[in-house]
Amino acid sequence: MARTLYGKLWDTHVVAEADGKALLYIDRHLLHEVSTPQSFEALREDGLTVRRPETQLAVADHSVPTHDRDKPIDDRQAAAQVALLERNCAAFGIEYLPLAGNDQGIVHVIGPELGFTLPGITLVCGDSHTSTHGAFGALAFGIGASECGTVMATQTLWQARARTMRVTFTGRLAPGVSAKDMALAFIGEVGASGAVGHAVEYAGEAVAALSMEGRMTLCNMTIEAGARTGLVAPDETTFAYLRDRPRAPRGEQWDAAVAFWRTLASDADAAFDREIVIAADGIAPHVTFGTSPDQVVPLGTVLPADARFDRALHYMDLRPGDAMEGVPIDHAFIGSCTNGRLEDLRAAAAVIRGRHVADGVRALVVPGSMRVKAAAEAEGLDRLFVAAGFEWREPGCSLCVAMNDDRLPPGARCASTSNRNFEGRQGAGARTHLMSPAMVAAAALAGRIVDVRQVAR
Numbered sequence: 001m002a003r004t005l006y007g008k009l010w011d012t013h014v015v016a017e018a019d020g021k022a023l024l025y026i027d028r029h030l031l032h033e034v035s036t037p038q039s040f041e042a043l044r045e046d047g048l049t050v051r052r053p054e055t056q057l058a059v060a061d062h063s064v065p066t067h068d069r070d071k072p073i074d075d076r077q078a079a080a081q082v083a084l085l086e087r088n089c090a091a092f093g094i095e096y097l098p099l100a101g102n103d104q105g106i107v108h109v110i111g112p113e114l115g116f117t118l119p120g121i122t123l124v125c126g127d128s129h130t131s132t133h134g135a136f137g138a139l140a141f142g143i144g145a146s147e148c149g150t151v152m153a154t155q156t157l158w159q160a161r162a163r164t165m166r167v168t169f170t171g172r173l174a175p176g177v178s179a180k181d182m183a184l185a186f187i188g189e190v191g192a193s194g195a196v197g198h199a200v201e202y203a204g205e206a207v208a209a210l211s212m213e214g215r216m217t218l219c220n221m222t223i224e225a226g227a228r229t230g231l232v233a234p235d236e237t238t239f240a241y242l243r244d245r246p247r248a249p250r251g252e253q254w255d256a257a258v259a260f261w262r263t264l265a266s267d268a269d270a271a272f273d274r275e276i277v278i279a280a281d282g283i284a285p286h287v288t289f290g291t292s293p294d295q296v297v298p299l300g301t302v303l304p305a306d307a308r309f310d311r312a313l314h315y316m317d318l319r320p321g322d323a324m325e326g327v328p329i330d331h332a333f334i335g336s337c338t339n340g341r342l343e344d345l346r347a348a349a350a351v352i353r354g355r356h357v358a359d360g361v362r363a364l365v366v367p368g369s370m371r372v373k374a375a376a377e378a379e380g381l382d383r384l385f386v387a388a389g390f391e392w393r394e395p396g397c398s399l400c401v402a403m404n405d406d407r408l409p410p411g412a413r414c415a416s417t418s419n420r421n422f423e424g425r426q427g428a429g430a431r432t433h434l435m436s437p438a439m440v441a442a443a444a445l446a447g448r449i450v451d452v453r454q455v456a457r
């Protein structure tokens with residue numbers, strides 16, 4: 001029978017079935033400091049060990065400071081969280097990527113760039129944005145703290161099979177429009193719970209044309225439509241990205257792996273439970289206006305009059321009929337597991353080159369990882385951002401979630417490349433507008449939200 005990519009990934013990992021659920025084999029587990037303390041505690045209480053430590057990889061990202069990394073961490077809670085992760089990993093034999101090392105970064109940035117994330121595998125992490133790794137054709141999904149413990153002890157998880165949804169982006173993106181705009185357009189169309197219970201596979205010409213960075217942005221935000229996971233079938237772009245990555249297979253193993261990875265695409269006649277088609281060539285840059293990622297509009301339109309948005313608009317200090325263009329901003333954030341990769345920094349830099357951040361705007365660039373930072377510095381992007389008035393920081397989640405000391409004051413309004421615009425996400429009372437890196441760069445220069453297509457060179 002014809003199968004979808006999701007079906008193939010599922011079938012190759014089922015160990016047992018009962019009560020309508022399947023016991024799935026979990027190939028890889030990523031860990032960070034926020035979601036794992038209880039998982040390790042549970043192992044200790046039950047006297048369990050980690051079954052296959054070599055399939056697990058840990059890094060601290062959420063609460064780490066993005067400045068003065070040569071000094072001890074100031075914040076006591078953050079310092080304790082990071083130290084605990086390090087101790088737990090040492091005690092259970094799990095590899096930990098040190099804060100001072102060259103491989104540290106946001107968990108969803110380092111997995112792919114190290115070649116830890118591979119097509120055809122199941123990959124989990126105690127973090128909702130684990131869907132990012134689905135860009136490689138891996139079955140990747142976020143799990144809870146107790147499930148992290150289960151995976152460490154048993155290398156398996158009971159899961160209910162998801163329904164399938166294919167989202168086909170026809171045509172090509174226009175200049176100035178990116179994967180972030182595709183993600184926001186999709187979420188705007190289906191709503192924040194529109195894909196609940198579904199595994200979403202992205203397909204179509206515009207997806208095939210995306211770089212791995214773009215595909216990761218798309219899969220990363222899939223979770224904001226309520227989906228369990230996002231997927232893109234692996235292709236030449238995927239293989240070219242993974243070749244020679246530090247932990248990717250080599251030599252004959254590489255050839256065998258690629259031959260297997262080529263079989264993972266959905267069969268031509270595979271049926272999906274739901275099909276959505278979006279014309280990519282008609283997508284304009286998108287900006288969120290509310291406090292949920294689906295409260296989003298394309299530029300060139302005005303905010304809808306709808307009682308459902310009353311609370312959000314009140315929080316955001318906006319009104320129905322307002323256009324997003326011209327809304328003044330005082331902060332700009334370029335970073336996160338959605339848009340903190342080299343390509344994202346390049347897209348922002350291309351807009352900024354030779355210009356300066358507007359008076360009264362505080363702008364931050366937080367590379368997604370040490371490797372992204374090093375690569376950006378090798379191209380001189382750090383100097384370009386600093387000359388333009390941006391702060392150039394050390395890698396971590398930073399202002400995406402404000403769990404470290406990067407936090408906005410109440411009433412601040414931020415143009416942000418991150419993925420969640422919830423109330424207080426970037427600081428109590430702060431307002432977040434999600435958009436692409438190029439759009440954030442343009443907003444930082446203008447001091448207000450502008451259409452990057454009108455400022456880009």
Ligand SMILES: CC(C)[C@H](C(=O)O)[C@@H](O)C(=O)O
Nearest residue numbers: 034035062126127128129401
């Ligand atoms: C802290 C962590 C568990 C959380 C998540 O699950 O996604 C965070 O990464 C987020 O983006 O809100």
Ligand code: SF4
Nearest residue numbers: 129336337397400401
């Ligand atoms: S960058 Fe943001 S979304 Fe990504 S893992 Fe960190 S807090 Fe979560």
